[in-house]
Amino acid sequence: MASVDGYSWTPNEGLKAGIPCIGTVEPQTNIDNGSSHAYDVIVVGAGYCGLTASRDSSVAGLKVLLLEGRDRIGGRSWSSDIGGYPFEMGGTWIHWGQAHVWREIMRYQLQDEIKVSYDFSKGRNQYVQASSHGTQAFSHEEEEALTDSGLRKFFNKDGQYGKWVMPFPHSAAFTPEALTYDNMSAADRLLEIKDSLTPSERLSVETVILTWSGGTLDTVSFLEALHWWALGDYSYEGCVNRLAKYKFKRGQSAFAKLFFQEGLATSNLSYAFRSPVANVKDMENGVTVTTDNGQQYRARKMISTVPLNVLNTISFDPPLLRGKKAAVNTGHVNQIxxxxxxxxxxxLRSYTGISYPHNRLFTGFGDGTTEAGNTHIVSFGGQHNHFHPEEDIHQTTNALQGLVPMNIERLVFHNWSKDEFDKGGWYCLSH
Amino acid sequence: MASVDGYSWTPNEGLKAGIPCIGTVEPQTNIDNGSSHAYDVIVVGAGYCGLTASRDSSVAGLKVLLLEGRDRIGGRSWSSDIGGYPFEMGGTWIHWGQAHVWREIMRYQLQDEIKVSYDFSKGRNQYVQASSHGTQAFSHEEEEALTDSGLRKFFNKDGQYGKWVMPFPHSAAFTPEALTYDNMSAADRLLEIKDSLTPSERLSVETVILTWSGGTLDTVSFLEALHWWALGDYSYEGCVNRLAKYKFKRGQSAFAKLFFQEGLATSNLSYAFRSPVANVKDMENGVTVTTDNGQQYRARKMISTVPLNVLNTISFDPPLLRGKKAAVNTGHVNQIxxxxxxxxxxxLRSYTGISYPHNRLFTGFGDGTTEAGNTHIVSFGGQHNHFHPEEDIHQTTNALQGLVPMNIERLVFHNWSKDEFDKGGWYCLSH
Incomplete structure (x- = not known):
């Protein structure tokens, strides 16, 4: 069933809005709007966070209502269902170093349903750096060595590659030293080490930080970049393993469905899709949640999983705490x-590369082979040279050709910046 | 409250059986044995596996009976409650690379209740190798370098340090190449690389494998050792991080209690400690579980978390499947x-070292500072030069002095080999 989300384009069919996705839910609700049932808990948002909250609450015997603005589950992680090959429209890569995710993967016994994005055995087996000074090709071993070397210089502000200043990556209790890094942008840190990076290292480091953050070097906090590095076990290989190597054979939406179905199997889970929340009123005797179309729902408690950049589209009574409100007003900087x-x-199956700083899509690589035997190239841009891929397909294909010449049969993408339920990519802190 | 498990010894008080532990449960049951209640599920064993199963089942609304042979929760992970300092009697170290454990740590918000075992800043800041050829001291940097170098040679049978032959550490679907390694012992592999290891590397590699396995070099499977290496991210640093670096400030038993208390809070969890199971009869209309003292309990289902080496003390009707029975009869080789x-x-706070192959305790290190300001040394032996520490305290203190001279004020230990509910340490496969 097609979601209204996402775009596809082929030379013959041109641009089409909406993409088939097995996470689209039909019918869009299982409740009778005439009734005025009181729930134990209303969960707002059907991404992994909301799916987990609604599943665990309904398994625990609570009467749950899941409200979602979209027509599908998965939030910022969802996969297409085009020709039997899942294109990952958002969050993609998984790893046993992602503890919460891996626990769910083992719980659903999907540990053997994982494949590796890369196949460094075919044809143009190179890392290609296209910059304003020309194009240079490296082996993938050289790619890893120069990127790791550059990132180590970048993150080695404490003399221990970040391990001293951020010894516990999963703790929110940052050391005082780490907190001072929040006043510093990635660009500030690059300035400090400008004489120690080779030109190739600099290109790699800058494009890695832009890909992690979806921001610009001027906006992203050095603390935030260091946090990713620490969560990636303080090495480039560790980061690649956790961030961009392993993915589900059958796509994120197949995974998300398992959460939703387990919740439904309890008979405690009600849901309403295409039901964006407009306001939340939390009184002594419970919470009243009103959707955009005026429908009201009541519960003892509410769990909000609404992304930071759209939290200000919901009015809360009583209002959010001051610190939370300040964070909402600041927002995050990821426009991946x-x-x-x-x-x-x-x-091109074995290609990886960057085209930077001039190109609109600054990095890409061979991410799979489709059922038709074609190569699947995934590419990234962000706030740096930002654009809207659906607005000018010629510009979009040019940006792909700017990475490496290719013969395009199909494009698939989701414009997260224009997405009314996200207004950006994953959370990324500005300095 | 004291558990009957474990031993302590001081020069003044001599040897005492039983150790105070906050995981001891009093009273030992919350059920009325006169009643013949039928449960939804009986969980056998109150280690982490059984605690998790009984918690999740009772949270899901099932009526649960937890049966445990001991007087305490925690199974092979439990901590003493001696003078405010937790000595870890069994499983100790945790890390965010242990996905299931870390998910629970975050769930109970204990991510800031973790400390590092090592403090490489004090006094005798050395790695000491005592062997039959004399004693040699190294810096901890040298320790890591030579151990990593030795282990890389040991595990590099596939030319990719194990990454090619075991690319998915958490999968039970081993590659055919990896499975051939199951016919090979650690000693067999050491023979293959005997000319490439330096004497110091060999000592480090052998004691690391003995500490991971609790077996002997002749018994432990090379596949099993490789599996640990892969789970440790294919490096010595990765293994140390996951296996022997981070522990709970307040001990494993404080963690285990949270699982048990959450289960109890549902009012669905019944329990009986000091209730070893003698036989299990699984009929069409449910399971009947009989304990050693003849008490019978009935349920729709049973979950057994009984360790492999004692599974043959329970009679099952119908009998266990043939493959399972064969595994039970073979047992595992860990006698840590x-x-x-x-x-x-x-x-000695910064000491690490080995004394091998002659010494009964072949490795040890500074693991903390007690409330009294003394140094806590933890030491390990196993099937190699096996002994029972409580049988001859003089022999035990000699084995400690054989690592490095020390002034002992107290000993604390649990004899896992004689433990009727384990008959060994953690699971370790023979070849």
Whole structure:
């Protein structure tokens, strides 16, 4: 069933809004709007956070209502259902170093349903740096060595590659030293080490930080970048393993469905999709949640999983705490762009590369082979040279060709910046 | 409250059986044995596995009976409650790379209740190798470098340090190449690389494998050792991080109590401690579980978390499947010995070392500072030169002195080999 989310484009069919997705829910609600049932808990948002909260609450015997603005589950992680090959429209990669995710993967016995994005055995087996000074090709071993070397210099402000200043990556209780890094942007840190990076290291480091953050070097906090590095076990290989290597054979939406179905199996889970929340009133005797179309729901408690950049579209009574409100007003800086290209060039399966700082899509790589035997290239842009891929397809294909020449048969993407339920990518802190 | 498990010894008080532990449960049951209640599920074993199963089942609304042979929760992970300092009698170290454990740590918000075992800043800041050829001291940087170098040679049978032959550490679907390694012992592999290891590397590699396995080099499967290495992210640093670096400030038993208390809070959890199971009869209309003292309990389902080496003490009707029975009869080879010493020598806080192959405790290190300001040394032995620490305290203190001279104020240990509910340490596969 097609979601209204996402776009696809082919030379023959042109641009089409809406993409088939197994996470689309039909019918869009299982409740009778005439009734005025009081729930134990209303969960707002059907991404992994909301799916987990609604599943665990309904398994625990609570009467749960799940409200979601979209027509599908999964939030910022969802996969297409195009020709049997899942293009990942948002969050993609998983790893046993992601503890919460891995626990769920083992729980649903999906540990053997994982494949590796890369296949460094075919054709143009290179890391290509296209910059304003020309193009240079490296082996993937050289890619890893120069990127790791550059990132170590970047993160080695404490003389221990970040391990001293951020010894517990999962703790929110940052050391005082780490907190001072929040006043510093990635660009500030690059300035400090400008004489120690080789030109190739600098290109790699800058594009890695832009890909992690979806921001610009001027906006993203050095603390935030260091946090990713620490969560990636303080090495480039550790980061790649956790961030961009392993993915579900059958796509994120197949995973998300398991959470939803387990909740439904309890008979305690009610849901209403296409039901964006407009306001939340929390009184002594419970919470009243009103959707955009005026429908009201009541519960003892509410769990909000609404992303930071759209939390200000909901009015809360009593209002959010001052600190929370300040965070909402600041927002986060991630405006990541992710464009998939299905291309006829089999020799690009082993390609990785960057095109920076001039190109609108600054990094990309061979991410799979489609059922038709074509190569799947995934590419990223962000706030740096930001654009809207659906507005000018010629510009979008040019940005792909700017990475490496390719014969495009299909484009697939989701414009997260214009998405009314996200207004950006994953959370990324500004300095 | 004291558990009957474990031993302590001081020069003044001599040897005492039983150790105070906050995981001891009093009263030992919350059920009326006169009643013949039928449960939804009986969980056998109150280690983490059984605690999790009984908690999750009772939270899901099932009526649960937890049966445990001991007088305490925690199974093979439990901590003493001696003078405010927790000695870890069994499983100790935790890390965010242990996905299931970390998920629970975050769930109970204990991510800031963790400390590092090591303090490499004090006094005798050395790695000491005592062997039949004399004693040699290294810095801890040298320790890591030579151990990593040795282990890389040991595990590099596939030319990719194990990453090629075991790419998914959490999968039970081993590659055919990895499965051939199950016919090989650690000693077999050491023979293959005997000319490439330096004497110091060999000592480190052998004692690391003995500490991971609790077996002997002749018994432990090379596949099993490789599995640990893969789970440790294919590096010595990765293994140390996951296996022997981070522990709970307040001990494992404080963690285990949270699982048990959450289950109890549902009012769905019944329990009976000091209730070893003698036989299990699984009929069409449910399961009947009979304890050693003849008490019978009925349920729709049973979950057994009984360790492999004692599973043959329970009779099952119908009998266990043939493959399972074969595994039970083979058993596992881990006969780890763990002895804690509280010593007056403050300068040993930064000590690590081995004494091998002659010494009964082949490895040890400074693991903390007690409330009294003494150094806590933890030491390990196993099937290699096996002994029972409580049988001859003089022999035990000699084995500690054989690591490094120390002034012992207290010993604390649990004899896992004689433990009727484990008959060994953690699961370790023979070849």
């Amino acid at each position: 762009i992710k464009v998939h290209a299905e291309v006829r060039d089999k020799d | 010995i763990k002895v804690h010493a509280e010593v007056r020598d403050k300068d």
